[in-house]
Amino acid sequence: MSGALIFAAACLLSAMSVAAWSARASLAFTLAGTIVGFFAALNLLLGPNDWEWTSSFLLGGEQLHLRLDGVSAIFLVLVSVIGGTGAAYAREYWSDRDYPGSAARGRVWWNALVLCMGLVLILSNGLHFLMAWEAFALCGYFLITLDNRRPEVRKAGWLYLASSHAGTLALFAFFALLATHTGSWDLGPLPEVPAPLFWLALFGFGVKAGFFPCHIWLPSAHANAPSHVSAIMSGAAIKMGVYGIVRFGGWLPLPVHAGHVVIGLGAVSAVLGIAFAMGQNDLKRLLAYCSVENIGVILIGLGGALMARTHGNAAWGQLALAGGLLHVWNHGLFKSLLFFGAGSVLHATGTREMSRMGGLWRAMPTTAGLFALGAVAVSGLPPLNGFVSEWLIYLGLFDAATTRAGFTWAALPAVILLAMAGAMALAAFIKAGGIIFLGAPRTKAAALAHESRVGMLVPMAALAAACVVIGLAPGLVWPAIAHAVGSWNSVWAVGKAPFPTLGTAQFALAALAAAAGFFLWRNSRANGLRRDLTWDCGYRNPIARMQYTSGSFAGIPLGWFFWALRPERKFRRPRGPFPAGSLRLERIPETVLERLVAPAGAVIARLSQAALGLQHGRLQAYILYLVAGLTAMSLFVFLEGKP
Amino acid sequence: MMIVRMFLWIALAPLLPGLINKVKAWVAGRKGPPVLQLYYDLIRLWQKGVVLSTLASPAFVVAPAVAWVAIAGAAFLVPLGPAGAGVSFRGDMLLMVYLLALARFCTAWAALETGSAFEGMGTAREVSYAVLAEAAMFAALLSLAVQTGSVSLVAMLSPSAGAGTALLAAGLFIVLLAENCRVPFDDPNTHLELTMIHEAMILDHSGPPLAVILHGASMKLLLYAVFLTAAVLPLGSLPPLAAGAALAGGVLVVALGVGLAESLLARFSFRRVPLLLTMAFLLCLFSLLVAWKGGAA
Numbered sequence: 025m026s027g028a029l030i031f032a033a034a035c036l037l038s039a040m041s042v043a044a045w046s047a048r049a050s051l052a053f054t055l056a057g058t059i060v061g062f063f064a065a066l067n068l069l070l071g072p073n074d075w076e077w078t079s080s081f082l083l084g085g086e087q088l089h090l091r092l093d094g095v096s097a098i099f100l101v102l103v104s105v106i107g108g109t110g111a112a113y114a115r116e117y118w119s120d121r122d123y124p125g126s127a128a129r130g131r132v133w134w135n136a137l138v139l140c141m142g143l144v145l146i147l148s149n150g151l152h153f154l155m156a157w158e159a160f161a162l163c164g165y166f167l168i169t170l171d172n173r174r175p176e177v178r179k180a181g182w183l184y185l186a187s188s189h190a191g192t193l194a195l196f197a198f199f200a201l202l203a204t205h206t207g208s209w210d211l212g213p214l215p216e217v218p219a220p221l222f223w224l225a226l227f228g229f230g231v232k233a234g235f236f237p238c239h240i241w242l243p244s245a246h247a248n249a250p251s252h253v254s255a256i257m258s259g260a261a262i263k264m265g266v267y268g269i270v271r272f273g274g275w276l277p278l279p280v281h282a283g284h285v286v287i288g289l290g291a292v293s294a295v296l297g298i299a300f301a302m303g304q305n306d307l308k309r310l311l312a313y314c315s316v317e318n319i320g321v322i323l324i325g326l327g328g329a330l331m332a333r334t335h336g337n338a339a340w341g342q343l344a345l346a347g348g349l350l351h352v353w354n355h356g357l358f359k360s361l362l363f364f365g366a367g368s369v370l371h372a373t374g375t376r377e378m379s380r381m382g383g384l385w386r387a388m389p390t391t392a393g394l395f396a397l398g399a400v401a402v403s404g405l406p407p408l409n410g411f412v413s414e415w416l417i418y419l420g421l422f423d424a425a426t427t428r429a430g431f432t433w434a435a436l437p438a439v440i441l442l443a444m445a446g447a448m449a450l451a452a453f454i455k456a457g458g459i460i461f462l463g464a465p466r467t468k469a470a471a472l473a474h475e476s477r478v479g480m481l482v483p484m485a486a487l488a489a490a491c492v493v494i495g496l497a498p499g500l501v502w503p504a505i506a507h508a509v510g511s512w513n514s515v516w517a518v519g520k521a522p523f524p525t526l527g528t529a530q531f532a533l534a535a536l537a538a539a540a541g542f543f544l545w546r547n548s549r550a551n552g553l554r555r556d557l558t559w560d561c562g563y564r565n566p567i568a569r570m571q572y573t574s575g576s577f578a579g580i581p582l583g584w585f586f587w588a589l590r591p592e593r594k595f596r597r598p599r600g601p602f603p604a605g606s607l608r609l610e611r612i613p614e615t616v617l618e619r620l621v622a623p624a625g626a627v628i629a630r631l632s633q634a635a636l637g638l639q640h641g642r643l644q645a646y647i648l649y650l651v652a653g654l655t656a657m658s659l660f661v662f663l664e665g666k667p
Numbered sequence: 668m669m670i671v672r673m674f675l676w677i678a679l680a681p682l683l684p685g686l687i688n689k690v691k692a693w694v695a696g697r698k699g700p701p702v703l704q705l706y707y708d709l710i711r712l713w714q715k716g717v718v719l720s721t722l723a724s725p726a727f728v729v730a731p732a733v734a735w736v737a738i739a740g741a742a743f744l745v746p747l748g749p750a751g752a753g754v755s756f757r758g759d760m761l762l763m764v765y766l767l768a769l770a771r772f773c774t775a776w777a778a779l780e781t782g783s784a785f786e787g788m789g790t791a792r793e794v795s796y797a798v799l800a801e802a803a804m805f806a807a808l809l810s811l812a813v814q815t816g817s818v819s820l821v822a823m824l825s826p827s828a829g830a831g832t833a834l835l836a837a838g839l840f841i842v843l844l845a846e847n848c849r850v851p852f853d854d855p856n857t858h859l860e861l862t863m864i865h866e867a868m869i870l871d872h873s874g875p876p877l878a879v880i881l882h883g884a885s886m887k888l889l890l891y892a893v894f895l896t897a898a899v900l901p902l903g904s905l906p907p908l909a910a911g912a913a914l915a916g917g918v919l920v921v922a923l924g925v926g927l928a929e930s931l932l933a934r935f936s937f938r939r940v941p942l943l944l945t946m947a948f949l950l951c952l953f954s955l956l957v958a959w960k961g962g963a964a
Contacts, residue, residue, distance in 0.1 A: 383782070385724045396726075396776070405769040406737075406762060415765075419758040422818045425809055428959060436809055436955065443764075443805040444798050450768060451794035454775045458790070463782025464722050525756035529740070533766075537736040541729035548728050548875050552716030558781040559720070559871050572779075572787020580795035584941070 025075045025092070028064035029146070032057040036139040043131035050131045051115050054138070058108035061142060065100035068092055069504035074511060076148075084151050086209050091148040094511030095274065098349055098504070099260075099267045100145050102356040105490070106259040107138035109483035113364050114252040116479030117371065118170070126170045130250070133170075137163035137256065144264055150199040150209040157195065157264075161188045161232075164261055168249040180244035183617075187241035191231030191265075198224040212275065219279040225272040226286070233265025235323055236293040239316045240617040243300075246312035247376065251367025254308060258315045258363060259356035266322055266352060273330050274512040283331025284434050290323030291438050294445035299585040302452045302578045303612035306376045307366050310456055311359065314402065317445055318355040322348045324438050325417040328424065331431050333513060340423035342516040346505045347416030353501070354409040354494065358401040361487040365395035368480055369460060372473035378459045378574045382466040387473040392461040394484045399453035401491045404446045407530035407537075409494035414446065415526065448581060455577045464568040496531045498523050575610055582612075590615050669743075672753050676742045680886040681705040683922055684855075690926025705885060712878035720781040720871050727780040731876045734773035735883040741766040742890045746821045746897065748914040749907035755821045760808050763820065764801070767846075767890075770883065771797060777876075778868035789867030792937070796845060796852070796864070799944035803842050806951035810835055811898060814958040824894070825903025830961050831954030836899045838950030840924065843891040845944055847884065849925055851935040852943070892921040 035057030043050040068075055074093035081088045092100065111134060120127040140160035147153045165188070169181035198221060203209050205217040227238070234242040242262070246254045273282070297316030304310040325348025332341020368391045369384065370376055385392035401408040421442075424435040465471035475481075494501055502521035510517040521527075560566050582589060591612050598606035613619070638649075685702035692699025701707075719727065741763045743753035752759070775794055778786040810831060811823040828835045845852045848865035855866065869880050896917030902910040935943060 383722060385726075389724075392724075400769070400772060403768070403772060404765065405772055406765050411765055415758055415761050418761050419818065422758070422761075422809070422812050425959075426812050426816045426818060428813065428816075432813075432959060436959075439809055440802050440805050440952075443801045446765075447768065447794075447798040447801040450772055450775075451791075451798065454772065454779070454790065454794050457776065458779030458787075462722075462724070462776075462779040522757065525754060526758070526762065529754060529762060533736065533740050536740070537733040540732040540736045544732040544875055544879060545725060545728050547713075548717045551714065551874055554716060554718045555721050556718050557720065558722060558783045559718075560781075560783045561785060561870070566783070568782070570784055571782045572784050572791065577787060577791045580791060580941075581798065 025064060025068065026077055028060050029090075029092075029142075032061040032064065033139060033142070035060065036135045036142075039135040040132050040139075043135070044128045047115060047120055047127070047131065050135075051111055054111040054131075054135055055108050057135075058104040058111070058138065062101055062104035062108070065092070065097040065104065066504065068097045069094060069101070069507050072507075084155070086149050086151045088152070089148045089210060090146045091212075092146050094504075094508035095270055095349075096145040096267070098352060098508045099263060100142060101504075102263060102353055103138060103141045103145070103260045105487075106256050106356055106360050107134075107141075109360065109364075109486055110134070110252045110256045113255070113367070113480055113483040114250075116477050117252055117364075117367050118250050123171075126172075130167065130170050130253075133163050133166045134253075134256075137167060137261070141260060141264055145267065148211045150203055150211055152209075153211065154192075154195065154199055158192060160261075160264065161185075161192065164188070164257060167253040168245050168257070170250055170253065171248075174248070176244075177248045180241075180248040184241045184245040187231055187238075191228045191238075194224055194228035194231075195268075198228055214275050215277055217276060219277045219282075222272065222276050222279055222282055225276070226269060226282075229265040229268030229272075230289075231265070232262060233269065233319050233323075234262050234316055235289050235319050236296050236316060237616045237620075239293070239297070240614060240621055242316060243309050243312040243614055246315065246363075247306055247308040251308070251363050251370060254311070254366075255360040255363035258312065259360040262315060262319060263352055263356060266319065266326075269323075270326060270349070270512065273326065273333075278330060278334050280334060283327050283329075283334055283431070285327075286323055286330055287327025287434055287438050290320045290325075290327050291441040291445075293317065293320030293323065295320075295441050295448070296585070296588055298445050298448040298452055299581060299588060300612065300614075302448060302455070302581050303585075303589050303591065305378055305574050307369065307378050307456060307460065308363070308376050310378075310452065311362055311366060314449065314452065315355070315359060317449060318351065318359065318402075320445065321414065321417065321442065322351045322355070324348070324442055325351060325413075325420070328417070328420050328435070328438070329512070331434060332424070335429070335431055337513065337515045338424070338427070338429075339516075340420045340427070342420075342509050342513075343416050343423065343522065344420030345512060345516070346509050347413050347418075347420060349508050350416060350494075350501065350505050351410075351413035354401070354413045354491070357487050357490050357494075358398045358408075358410060361394065361398040361484055361491065362402065364480065364484045364487070365391055365398060368476040368484075369395075369473075371476060371480075373467075373469045375467075375469065378456065380467045381460045381470045382463045382568060382571065383461070384465070384470060384473050385461040388475040390481050391476055391484070394481075394488050395461065396457055397488050397491065399457045401495070403450040403453050405450070407495050407534045409491045409498075411530075412495060412498045412523070412526070414442070416522070418442065419522065451581065452578075455574060459574045459577065463571050464566075466568045466571065492534075496527065496534055498527050498530075588615060590619065669753055672747070672750065673739065673743065675747075676739065676886060676889065677882075680889045681709060681882060683889050683892065683918070684885050686919070686922040687926045687929065690923055691930050694927065694930035705881065709878045709882055712873075712881070713875050715874040717874035717876065720783075722782045723780040723871075727777050727872075728876050730773040730777035730780075731872065731879045731883070734770040734777075735879045735886075737766045737770040737773070738883045738886050738890070741770075742886055744820060745890055745893055746824055747893065748897065748902045748910040750911075752821050755819050757819050760812075760818070760820050760823065764804055764808070767887065768797075768801070770887070774865075774868055774880070777872070781871045783871065785863075785867045785870055789864050789870075792864045793868060796940060796944060799941060799948060800842050800845050803838055803944065803948040803951045806948060806955050807835055807839055807842070807898070810951060810955035810958045813955065824897040825901070827901035828898050828954065829958055831957035832899055834950045834954035834957065836895065838947045838954065839891075839895045839898060840921070841943060841947035841950070843888075843895060843921070844925065844928065845940075845947070847888045847891060850929040851932045852940055854934050889918070892918045895921055 328344030
């Protein structure tokens with residue numbers, strides 16, 4: 025194990041060092057490193073044991089302590105998969121030919137990011153963890169701002185950096201408090217620290233995970249980053265935040281309401297995340313908000329597990345946790361697939377605006393098919409992987425409900441909100457897939473689109489295949505998930521998979537659907553296929569602009585969530601004869617950022633500005649400050665000293 | 668046994684729309700189309716050629732087939748009184764609901780293939796209202812699960828729904844009307860209105876794919892009718908023959924109810940559709956509260 029991990033790290037370092045000279049060699053090293061990392065982590069998950077390694081080597085005055093158990097191995101598998109496929113995709117997507125200025129830089133930071141995420145997962149010393157965490161956040165910043173000539177990219181990068189550091193600040197406090205309570209920076213099960221520390225960890229890691237309302241950095245960063253970077257940020261980087269919450273949710277003693285709060289945050293993130301996604305016209309912003317939703321789904325599962333842990337390790341908690349952890353994998357897989365698809369569409373049409381696309385399936389059929397598969401998976405529909413993980417979470421919560429214990433009241437709304445979020449995800453992805461790939465091209469650029477090269481399609485196909493395999497044969501991945509659940513809470517060392525029948529049913533369904541589709545196609549062909557204009561109730565001259573738009577498609581749910589979304593609308597009706605200059609504009613702001621955080625920031629900036637008046641360079645006044653300060657202090661000490 | 672079960676579902680499903688139409692004709696004092704009309708239509712459509720929109724991809728034809736398989740799969744999971752379900756496992760009710768969602772995804776995808784604004788409108792409405800219908804359906808499932816303390820359809824549906832039965836029945840009946848595009852949500856008689864939901868989505872389908880869509884829709888209607896009947900009646904406590912008869916009678920009563928609702932109500936304006944669905948959700952939610960707090964266990 026140590027050998028494999030050292031080899032993987034060496035490969036990534038080599039990939040960084042040769043990145044400037046040879047893209048091919050760098051990719052080869054990245055693939056070698058991620059494949060070895062993938063198999064090392066998978067091997068550990070499928071075996072019975074965990075791996076731990078302590079060295080007398082001191083770094084920052086602390087002993088190096090590495091640990092890979094079920095929980096971190098789950099995340100390491102995901103990081104390896106996306107690190108490898110993303111690097112392969114970037115070879116074509118962000119090539120030296122198209123981006124001579126930043127392609128090599130991108131490869132360096134990519135490998136550094138993958139390496140740092142790996143380190144975050146295996147370092148088991150608080151101080152070293154923080155170092156790796158900070159390095160990982162910085163790598164993310166440099167990747168997001170690869171295309172730094174565009175002002176909106178720089179702005180998104182700055183927002184990411186600022187929010188990331190707000191989270192890191194909380195983590196500094198968290199780890200320092202841990203160290204003062206335990207007397208060592210070493211991490212592991214920490215039964216003796218006070219429970220409220222959990223809230224600090226929840227906030228610190230939550231900013232990275234991007235649950236509502238800590239998600240403010242996420243939409244703009246994911247939308248403006250290059251698409252392969254969006255994929256790894258959404259697929260793996262925000263999962264590091266989830267990792268932190270899972271990890272310390274298992275190690276720390278929990279406050280009584282920890283599970284309820286996490287499940288509530290999850291339900292709110294799921295519903296509002298997908299409501300915001302529904303309102304977007306920018307494809308990559310839609311995908312970014314959908315990540316908020318999926319983090320919510322993961323948190324619902326995790327919240328169930330935390331709730332079960334505080335209620336005597338109830339057995340249903342293991343189903344919820346298994347579902348949450350499997351959803352970590354699943355979301356990483358299909359969201360990366362969708363971001364790669366979005367990258368291909370962006371590459372082909374030069375825009376992220378869905379209302380400028382349409383009919384792309386004809387030019388790029390493979391991308392359209394893979395995107396559709398990703399859309400089915402992200403909507404949590406059988407027979408793909410998204411359904412398996414959501415099914416586990418549902419089953420855990422249903423079991424919790426049937427016990428009629430105190431926690432039923434938290435499980436019931438979580439189930440209903442999860443169901444609503446699922447139905448809205450379906451609506452959002454029907455909208456995305458339909459507006460982008462179906463119908464007639466809305467602009468000339470969309471009509472002239474071209475299919476991506478094989479180098480971009482193969483990584484997408486690999487991710488799609490993983491989605492299909494987990495969906496059709498969930499029994500294959502169960503031992504890995506069971507190991508992670510056992511590592512998280514040793515009481516839950518689960519054995520048999522809960523879904524022998526589900527796997528068979530999904531498989532039979534997929535086979536039957538394929539057969540039925542083929543049969544119907546053949547029968548229709550035999551009866552005679554004739555091509556004609558879309559019927560459109562007899563109208564003979566349809567034009568592309570008459571198609572339904574992304575904005576009108578989302579109209580109904582937008583009305584329901586008006587209170588949260590606050591769309592900014594500009595509407596000038598056509599008036600009188602010969603109307604001119606009518607228009608309708610609609611923009612969904614990032615409400616939390618623009619209505620809460622930005623105004624609060626402005627107030628702080630004004631106060632700071634006012635405080636600047638105290639500094640004016642007059643010595644007499646400074647001496648007055650000193651005297652006043654000293655007087656106040658001595659007064660304080662004098663009064664405190666009295667019994 | 669499995670083949671007999673699927674044959675029953677597939678063969679009997681088109682009967683239900685025929686019965687509903689008879690009820691409507693009876694209330695209106697007309698003679699009405701024959702009960703077997705849908706069978707004739709299906710056979711006719713199956714033999715016809717297909718007119719495809721120039722914009723449509725092969726998915727336009729394949730998606731209805733996938734949707735049909737999904738609905739048939741969902742039907743396979745629903746227990747038929749004494750005959751039990753085709754497959755039963757813990758959590759099968761989730762698979763049932765999500766298979767119906769898969770069918771919705773496929774129909775919606777095929778509808779958007781044509782680039783027609785009518786289909787776009789219908790799709791947007793279908794997928795939006797489904798959010799509320801799904802919430803009501805899950806509240807109903809939770810209510811049954813809490814009432815019976817079990818999480819598989821066979822066990823959930825064999826006793827009656829307990830004290831909240833009336834609430835649950837009313838809620839599920841509204842969901843049935845919404846999900847199967849009946850009045851007051853939608854009007855299955857008019858294909859040409861701007862105000863349609865489901866019918867607007869299939870405007871451009873013809874020939875065998877349309878036959879598959881129509882048959883799938885009738886199977887979905889039968890599925891909801893069976894689910895509603897089984898949820899309300901204590902089929903598990905009756906002797907097998909009586910249970911079978913009660914199930915069949917219940918389905919007929921549902922068909923009668925749909926026909927009467929269709930004859931006596933007008934279609935609601937679209938602004939009121941979410942309100943009615945919210946009411947269905949609240950009814951199911953109250954039955955859930957009754958099951959949770961009022962139940963004996």
